[in-house]
Amino acid sequence: MKKLPAFKTYGNYSSSNYGAHCLVFSIGQKEIYFSYQTPVAFYTPGTGLVVRENSWGPTTGKHLNAIDSGRKNERISGAEFEQRLAEAFPNE
Numbered sequence: 001m002k003k004l005p006a007f008k009t010y011g012n013y014s015s016s017n018y019g020a021h022c023l024v025f026s027i028g029q030k031e032i033y034f035s036y037q038t039p040v041a042f043y044t045p046g047t048g049l050v051v052r053e054n055s056w057g058p059t060t061g062k063h064l065n066a067i068d069s070g071r072k073n074e075r076i077s078g079a080e081f082e083q084r085l086a087e088a089f090p091n092e
Contacts, residue, residue, distance in 0.1 A: 011066035022063050030089065035063040044088050052081035 005025045010033060024033045033041035033051075040063065041051040051068045053075040054061045068074065076084070 011063065022066065027089075032085075032089070033063075033067050035060045039085060040064060041067045042085055042088055047084065047088055050081065050084055050088075051075045052078055 005027045007023050007025045009020070009022050010024050011022045021036045022034075024031050029045050031043040032039050033043075035056075038056075038060075040060065041049065043049045049068060051064060051071075051074065053072075054064055055078055064072075064075070
């Protein structure tokens with residue numbers, strides 16, 4: 001049986017209900033960050049942290065800031081993010 005991904009919350013939220021919408025799944029050394037059910041960032045040893053720009057609203061903006069400490073100038077477009085995510089996780 002393949003090893004299942006591990007998951008945890010990111011950010012410092014006092015409510016476990018709210019934190020359930022801020023999940024990061026780890027598959028070996030790779031990580032995918034979700035805001036609700038949408039992947040918004042990922043990490044691999046080869047790419048480092050890759051974060052997409054905010055196309056939604058203030059709540060997702062808070063999630064993105066928790067992931068990248070507010071480095072908005074380093075975020076990439078949604079289309080580029082989707083391409084790089086597919087390249088980083090080709091079989092997942």
